[in-house]
Amino acid sequence: MSVESVFPQLEALLPHVQKPIQYVGGELNSTVKDWNSCDVRWALMYPDAYEVGLPNQGVMILYEVLNEREGVLAERTYSVWPDLEELMRQHNVPQFTVDSHRPVSAFDVFGVSFSTELGYTNLLTALDLAGIPLDAADRTEDHPVVVAGGHAAFNPEPIADFIDCAVIGDGEQAVLDMTEIIRAWKAEGRPGGRDELLFRLARTGSVYVPKFYDVEYLADGRISRVVPNRSGVPWRVSKHTVMDLDEWPYPKQPLVPLAETVHERMSVEIFRGCTRGCRFCQAGMITRPVRERSITGIGEMVDKGLKATGFEEVGLLSLSSADHTEIGDIAKGLADRYEEDKIGLSLPSTRVDAFNIDLANELTRNGRRSGLTFAPEGGSERIRKVINKMVSEEDLIRTVATAYGNGWRQVKLYFMCGLPTETDDDVLQIADMATKVIAKGREVSGKNDIRCTVSIGGFVPKPHTPFQWAPQLSAEETDARLEKLRDKIRGDKKYGRSIGFRYHDGKPGIVEGLLSRGDRRVGAVIRAVYEDGGRFDGWREHFSYDRWMQCAERTLPAFGLDVDWYTTRERTYEEVLPWDHLDSGLDKDWLWEDWQDSLDETEVEDCRWTPCFDCGVCPQMQTEIQIGPTGRKLLPLSVK
Amino acid sequence: MQRIRLRYTKRGRLRFTSHRDFQRAFERALRRAEVPMAYSAGFTPHPKVSYANAAPTGTGSEAEYLEIQLTAARDPEKLRALLDESLPAGLDVIDAVEARTSGLADRLQASVWEIRLDQVAPAEAERAVAAFLEADTVEVERRTKNGLRTFDTRAAVARLEAFPPPSDRPGDGGCAILRLVVRHLTPAVRPDDVLSGLRATADLAPPVPAAVTRLAQGLLDEESGTVTDPLAPDREAAQAAPTAAAELTAAMAPEGPA
Ligand code: SF4
Numbered sequence: 015m016s017v018e019s020v021f022p023q024l025e026a027l028l029p030h031v032q033k034p035i036q037y038v039g040g041e042l043n044s045t046v047k048d049w050n051s052c053d054v055r056w057a058l059m060y061p062d063a064y065e066v067g068l069p070n071q072g073v074m075i076l077y078e079v080l081n082e083r084e085g086v087l088a089e090r091t092y093s094v095w096p097d098l099e100e101l102m103r104q105h106n107v108p109q110f111t112v113d114s115h116r117p118v119s120a121f122d123v124f125g126v127s128f129s130t131e132l133g134y135t136n137l138l139t140a141l142d143l144a145g146i147p148l149d150a151a152d153r154t155e156d157h158p159v160v161v162a163g164g165h166a167a168f169n170p171e172p173i174a175d176f177i178d179c180a181v182i183g184d185g186e187q188a189v190l191d192m193t194e195i196i197r198a199w200k201a202e203g204r205p206g207g208r209d210e211l212l213f214r215l216a217r218t219g220s221v222y223v224p225k226f227y228d229v230e231y232l233a234d235g236r237i238s239r240v241v242p243n244r245s246g247v248p249w250r251v252s253k254h255t256v257m258d259l260d261e262w263p264y265p266k267q268p269l270v271p272l273a274e275t276v277h278e279r280m281s282v283e284i285f286r287g288c289t290r291g292c293r294f295c296q297a298g299m300i301t302r303p304v305r306e307r308s309i310t311g312i313g314e315m316v317d318k319g320l321k322a323t324g325f326e327e328v329g330l331l332s333l334s335s336a337d338h339t340e341i342g343d344i345a346k347g348l349a350d351r352y353e354e355d356k357i358g359l360s361l362p363s364t365r366v367d368a369f370n371i372d373l374a375n376e377l378t379r380n381g382r383r384s385g386l387t388f389a390p391e392g393g394s395e396r397i398r399k400v401i402n403k404m405v406s407e408e409d410l411i412r413t414v415a416t417a418y419g420n421g422w423r424q425v426k427l428y429f430m431c432g433l434p435t436e437t438d439d440d441v442l443q444i445a446d447m448a449t450k451v452i453a454k455g456r457e458v459s460g461k462n463d464i465r466c467t468v469s470i471g472g473f474v475p476k477p478h479t480p481f482q483w484a485p486q487l488s489a490e491e492t493d494a495r496l497e498k499l500r501d502k503i504r505g506d507k508k509y510g511r512s513i514g515f516r517y518h519d520g521k522p523g524i525v526e527g528l529l530s531r532g533d534r535r536v537g538a539v540i541r542a543v544y545e546d547g548g549r550f551d552g553w554r555e556h557f558s559y560d561r562w563m564q565c566a567e568r569t570l571p572a573f574g575l576d577v578d579w580y581t582t583r584e585r586t587y588e589e590v591l592p593w594d595h596l597d598s599g600l601d602k603d604w605l606w607e608d609w610q611d612s613l614d615e616t617e618v619e620d621c622r623w624t625p626c627f628d629c630g631v632c633p634q635m636q637t638e639i640q641i642g643p644t645g646r647k648l649l650p651l652s653v654k
Numbered sequence: 655m656q657r658i659r660l661r662y663t664k665r666g667r668l669r670f671t672s673h674r675d676f677q678r679a680f681e682r683a684l685r686r687a688e689v690p691m692a693y694s695a696g697f698t699p700h701p702k703v704s705y706a707n708a709a710p711t712g713t714g715s716e717a718e719y720l721e722i723q724l725t726a727a728r729d730p731e732k733l734r735a736l737l738d739e740s741l742p743a744g745l746d747v748i749d750a751v752e753a754r755t756s757g758l759a760d761r762l763q764a765s766v767w768e769i770r771l772d773q774v775a776p777a778e779a780e781r782a783v784a785a786f787l788e789a790d791t792v793e794v795e796r797r798t799k800n801g802l803r804t805f806d807t808r809a810a811v812a813r814l815e816a817f818p819p820p821s822d823r824p825g826d827g828g829c830a831i832l833r834l835v836v837r838h839l840t841p842a843v844r845p846d847d848v849l850s851g852l853r854a855t856a857d858l859a860p861p862v863p864a865a866v867t868r869l870a871q872g873l874l875d876e877e878s879g880t881v882t883d884p885l886a887p888d889r890e891a892a893q894a895a896p897t898a899a900a901e902l903t904a905a906m907a908p909e910g911p912a
Binding site for chain 2: 021029035037272273274320321323326
């Protein structure tokens with residue numbers, strides 16, 4: 015079967031849309047393989063605009079891993095903006111890949127990576143534009159297998175009706191394993207049709223196929239149990255974990271877009287996982303254990319990546335980059351190596367307690383000491399114990415003082431509002447912390463023009479974390495608390511003008527909460543919102559809280575439920591949670607104990623440096639902590 | 655310190671590259687090709703590149719120009735090949751000369767454009783062109799950052815002709831090709847303004863968007879309405895007196911980092 019490019023039809027529409035360059039592909043390091051010489055074809059999607067989706071590391075890695083394989087091709091597709099969507103509908107142009115502009119419906123697999131739940135409506139838009147039935151049940155053998163991945167896939171229940179399967183955990187090996195199963199099934203002449211293929215995927219125990227599981231409910235709306243409805247389908251589906259990151263040095267050739275995107279840098283993941291145990295952090299919980307890339311592996315990736323891209327900045331990525339056992343040597347080594355080349359270095363996520371100002375100074379050797387970001391997350395000592403973010407105010411002030419003393423002018427502090435057990439007082443203490451930071455900063459720098467920005471967002475309880483049972487704070491209460499804080503900061507005569515205050519209202523958090531801890535019944539809300547025109551929910555200018563609430567009011571009463579039931583309701587130990595059959599490795603009893611410890615304000619150490627605290631992941635997933643130091647050094651590169 | 659002038663294209667789908675997008679892509683290509691660029695001073699140093707008169711987003715071009723400043727001499731042709739390879743296909747670097755004269759920008763007096771009108775009969779295009787050329791002024795409106803403005807397009811047009819398509823590229827439903835020579839005036843008159851002018855004077859309304867390509871830029875010969883290569887004076891000067899820089903580069907093979 016030959017599949018034509020839809021570019022000629024698309025091309026006629028491009029003069030009429032914003033930023034047409036995002037739809038034409040042809041990025042440096044992109045790959046177009048011969049359609050007919052491949053037998054398994056993936057369309058990979060990041061369900062947001064190109065400018066956000068293109069730099070996504072997950073998609074970039076899978077794109078390369080798949081394209082490196084003989085007989086396998088992968089192309090990328092992103093959400094089209096509403097202006098193009100309208101034209102595509104008028105002119106019958108289907109959802110296309112940017113690489114060779116083939117219709118998404120022509121591929122064997124349509125893989126969608128969800129970093130956040132706010133991409134769900136965009137999934138429906140893409141399916142519909144692709145001509146793929148929204149309901150998985152209506153698809154035939156000719157439609158691609160729709161697979162969800164990414165962090166949000168750890169609870170795919172709200173989109174269970176729309177996807178064929180979900181893969182949780184690291185994708186590198188998982189996509190290759192799926193590819194082999196699909197290849198074999200196609201080679202055999204597609205025996206048993208779509209169901210047989212899905213069954214072959216499901217029986218591995220590492221691909222979740224929602225249709226093979228029945229959800230049974232209690233009279234009060236809670237789930238009574240989730241059972242496989244077919245023999246050979248395992249009761250629980252496990253996450254994938256890639257060990258030894260040095261064996262997976264991807265992306266080797268990062269894509270360099272022509273269009274402007276949100277991150278334009280050579281990113282290297284320096285380790286995966288985090289065991290600090292911050293109780294609110296889903297990423298930290300579901301990516302255990304910690305697996306470091308070696309200092310030499312990092313050095314090589316940076317070198318090759320810069321050569322392949324010409325980027326002027328290197329980003330050292332991870333959940334908490336300063337925690338790498340050899341971060342000092344890495345930063346210094348890279349700074350030395352690229353001193354002449356005007357290459358900037360950045361550590362996008364760092365923690366105040368691990369952060370060391372020497373490191374920050376190293377990263378900014380060539381000037382630009384503008385701003386440093388710290389994330390104490392909680393305003394009071396008490397609430398920081400609840401969330402297990404172990405940093406004392408004293409430590410923070412000391413670190414910040416050093417920063418101002420070293421010439422940094424601006425410090426940004428990140429917090430959350432709506433944490434379990436939180437009171438107004440916990441949040442108001444954020445203002446006290448900010449004033450102390452300014453006071454100390456003025457003292458050590460001898461200057462009055464230093465600034466501190468407080469940035470605060472609403473907390474959303476997430477599956478597979480100790481807070482998965484917690485009640486979420488309502489939007490109204492969140493907003494009221496934030497207003498009090500704002501008034502307190504603004505009212506401060508002496509320091510108020512030096513403190514910036516940025517916050518998000520509580521409304522988007524409620525929708526995120528509904529989707530994060532939702533079950534299959536929430537799918538009706540997502541569908542209604544999509545049909546009502548909901549798109550790009552991660553974008554302030556497109557997001558409509560009212561639309562979500564109206565659609566929820568139309569759909570949830572049929573189940574005897576409402577939004578509060580999913581968000582502000584506290585769950586009990588006995589309750590079957592919608593994602594219990596998806597195994598992140600974390601022991602549910604351990605999570606419950608940690609939740610109880612949290613309520614008692616008891617902290618837990620990091621298992622990287624202290625004995626294992628039995629969260630369950632390592633024995634369950636047959637993995638282990640993998641950290642340095644290796645004692646090796648970043649070698650200076652020979653002649654350039 | 656050496657300055658090199660380059661001619662580059664925006665072909666095929668990459669004609670949708672905006673000028674800003676091109677700038678970023680070009681600066682990255684410079685890094686990948688390890689060109690010894692001169693940098694501006696300051697906190698965020700930028701490589702010294704001057705761009706001239708970029709074609710609007712969405713129009714193709716065979717004749718875009720820029721000039722770069724190097725800290726060490728390079729052979730222009732080798733540099734061109736290196737940069738061409740480093741840029742995505744479609745953004746092709748097709749000519750390079752060492753700058754020996756001043757005022758490249760001043761030599762870009764006019765552009766030659768090819769406008770492909772699908773589903774327009776050549777005879778209809780010819781009639782519209784004749785009407786346009788006959789008029790003394792052709793006022794059109796364009797939305798700019800400062801709101802709607804009205805200006806004349808006729809005075810800027812040095813030459814305008816309509817042709818049937820070359821026989822190897824017949825379009826179904828007919829197709830006409832316009833060849834347009836426009837003086838670079840202020841406010842700039844762009845090919846789409848001339849198309850608006852054709853609509854205003856002769857009701858020419860192509861059913862599909864026109865495919866527009868800049869074929870050349872340079873000095874305008876008013877008499878013949880032709881445009882000459884703006885890099886020619888540099889080339890002539892180089893032939894007359896090869897610089898020490900060029901000799902040095904030749905003597906220092908192997909060349910650069912390639
Ligand atoms: S099982 Fe033990 S060592 Fe492994 S991540 Fe959990 S607490 Fe850490």
